[in-house]
Amino acid sequence: MATGAKDHRQSHTQTQLQVPNRLIHEKSPYLLQHAYNPVDWFPWGQEAFDKAKDENKPIFLSVGYSTCHWCHVMEEESFRNKEIGQILNEDFVSVKVDREERPDVDKVYMTFVQATSSGGGWPMNVWLTPDLQPFVGGTYFPPEDGLTRVSFRTVLLRIRDQWKQNKAMLLENSQRVTASLLARSEITVGDRELPPSALAVSQRCFQQLEEVYDEEHGGFAEAPKFPTPVILSFLFSYWATHRMIPDGFRAQQMAMHSLKMMANGGIRDHVGQGFHRYSTDRQWHIPHFEKMLYDQAQLAVAYTQAFQMSGDELFSDVAKGILHYVSQNLSHPSGGFYSAEDADSVPEGGAKPKEGAYYLWTVNEIKDLLPEPVEGATEPLTLGQLFMKHYGVTETGNIGSTQDPHGELQGQNVLTVRYSMDLTAARFGLEAETVRKLLDTGREKLIQIRKRRSRPRLDIKMLAAWNGLMVSGFAVAGAVLGKEELISQAIDGAKFLKRHLFDVSSGRLLRGCYADIGGTVEQSSSQFWGFLEDYAFVIRGLLDLYEASRESAWLEWALRLQEMQDRLFWDSQGGGYFCSEAELGGNLPLHLKDGQ
Structure with missing residues (x-):
């Protein structure tokens, strides 16, 4: 059961006195975070x-999700600004979308x-014609003009003026770009030469990964560096x-090597377990601190597979830690x-709120606690x-200026394993098992202190895919x-899917649902049918559960869902x-497949 789930929501209750906008009627935590903005937000619809169309105004579409740090930053800097709200309300139709509710959009x-x-x-952030054709887009915009980036206000005013003075040019550019993207999206099997075999495809994938592999720190990029468990699973399959x-x-x-380096790095929460979203550096040291369910799920499988192949208990310990975190904090x-x-x-x-406040430590805190x-x-x-010593904690903090551009984390430390258990033990003339027990004692005391801190906000949305x-x-672990x-917990999860999603x-999956403060489960304000990823990942879960439990009912349900997936999403032409289903997207300018 999720501990403190009620507190997650109560501690972030809106206290503003402003009149809410229409997002107040939504269930998405992300949309509700914008319900008291002075912006006349619409949900997608x-x-x-x-x-x-009636007012001949461009649409301003803003997409994010509830645990997105830079979404919070832009909401505070720009969407709470009354002047910005006035510009948006007078010259645009503003639409907010939770990307996790509508991955198709x-x-x-x-x-x-x-x-x-x-x-x-x-x-x-994307600007659209009334027919939903995009003509300008970007990500985060700062509140003030700078040397390299223009402010959100400046962008709004420029687009407003261009819409009034050069609308025909904007529409022409939009149609040209959309046509180009549409041509790319309509590539079919017959348009290109097929690879000679599945073996050749897997070999090419392996070669591409080897070219970008980080020999020293593991992983497959410079920075930011993501765990990418799907790549790790592919490599294990390739080895097999x-x-x-x-x-x-x-x-x-x-x-x-990648799994070991991640397990030792600050991207792993060494106190509460589980993994943060990504590392801001090559070394897996300083994370972006949000924790996503889909990362925990896939990494639990990857670490379990690593243990299965190697017998190294480091991997099984990490997998069990991930699942313990999910059981305690993300389970309904x-x-x-x-x-x-x-x-x-x-x-x-x-x-x-500040990023990482729940997870960081100072030297004085640890000295006083231990x-x-x-x-x-x-x-x-x-x-x-x-x-x-073992976790690399220093008096001045172990977060460099490049990871802390605003100087908010000075003197703070992210726990990251600096030495093996044997090396730490040898440094102080102790047995490795003694050091292990001492560190366990220390972590348990830090857990108790964390319980007194304000917890990060919980996204109470429950998605079929995740x-x-x-x-x-x-099931695999x-x-x-x-x-x-x-x-048993996997079985409970599958029962939940069948009961609520x-x-x-119709025999169809739903995209998601929400848990209210009382613990009951409710559907979204608008019922969304499941997308391709919902079917693919639920089917995978059911097959893994069948193998773990040997209960044929899960296999039978998986087969029925596969038939529905084929009927709803298979492209018989290309x-x-x-x-997604074509009709679900409505007027969306593109109908895409994964990989496009």
Whole structure:
């Protein structure tokens, strides 16, 4: 059961005296975070589209999610600003979308942003014609003009003036870009030469990953660096089919090393367990602190697979830690799983949330918490000193200026394993098992202190896709580790999916639902049918659960869902699966498949 779930919501209750906008009627935590903005927000829907057409105004579309740090920043800097609100209300029709409720909307306009700018991300801000054709897009905009970036206000005023003075040019550019993207989205099997075999495809994938592999720190990029468990799973599969040749051993080594470096780094929460969203540096040291359910689910499987192949208990310990975190913090009493925990929370004595406040430590805090002397050491030593040595805690903090551009984290420390257990033990003349127990004692005391801190906000949305992934996580770990209680939790998760996210009359999945403060489960304000990813990941979860439990009912349901997936999403003309049903997208300018 999720501990403190009620407190998550109560501690972030709106206290503003302003009249709420129409988002107050939504269930999405992300949309509700904007319900008291002075912006006349609309949810995605026909009411907003009709208003834009009737008043001949461009649509301002802003997409994000509830645990997105920079979404919070832009909301505070710009969307709470009355002057900005007045500009938006007078000259635009403003629409807010939770990307996790509507991944189809997010994918279409992210494709446009990535094609027309230097990158993508959230918050994503796109300007559309009343016919939903995009013509300008970007991500975060600062509140003031700078040397390299213009402010959100400046962008709004420029687009307003261009719409009034050069509307024909904007429409022409929009149609040209959209036509180009549409041509790309309509590539079919017959338009290109097929690869000679699945083997050739997997070999090419492996070669591409090897080219960008970080030999020193693991992972497959510079910075920011994401865990990418799907890549790790591919490498393990590649090893399984190529284990007799050097490439297979290399694939396994790349995956194992990456998992070890992540397990030691600050991207892993060494106190409360689980993994943060990504690392801001190559070393996996300073994370972006939000915790997403889908990362926990996929990493639990990856670490379990690593243990299965190596027998190294480091991997099984990490997998069990992830699942313990999910059980304690992201699990609903009915068996489902919440989506995420925020990166930001209110620091002790602070007035407003800051990123990482719940997870960071100062030297003085650890000294005060762990003053006990350590017996048997070769020099005078306290538990706090041992703890700080092992986890890289310093007087001045271990967060560099490049990871803290605003100077908010000075003197703070992210726990990251600096030495192996054997090296820490040798440094102080202790046995490794003694050090292990001492560190466990220290972490338990830090957990108790954390319980007094203001927790990060909980996203109470429960998505079919992510719940399916989490069923896989518990089922695979339970089967490999021989833990019946983990298989039981996977069964509870599957029952939750069938009870709350499956429409029996139509045989179709629903996208998501919400848990209210009382613990009951409710559907979204607008019922969204499941997308391709919901079917794919729920089916995967059911198959893993069938293998773990040997209950044929889960296999039978998986087969029925596969038939429905084929009927709803398969492209009989061009091959492959569309991400969403054509009619669900309504007037969306593109109908996309994954990989486009």
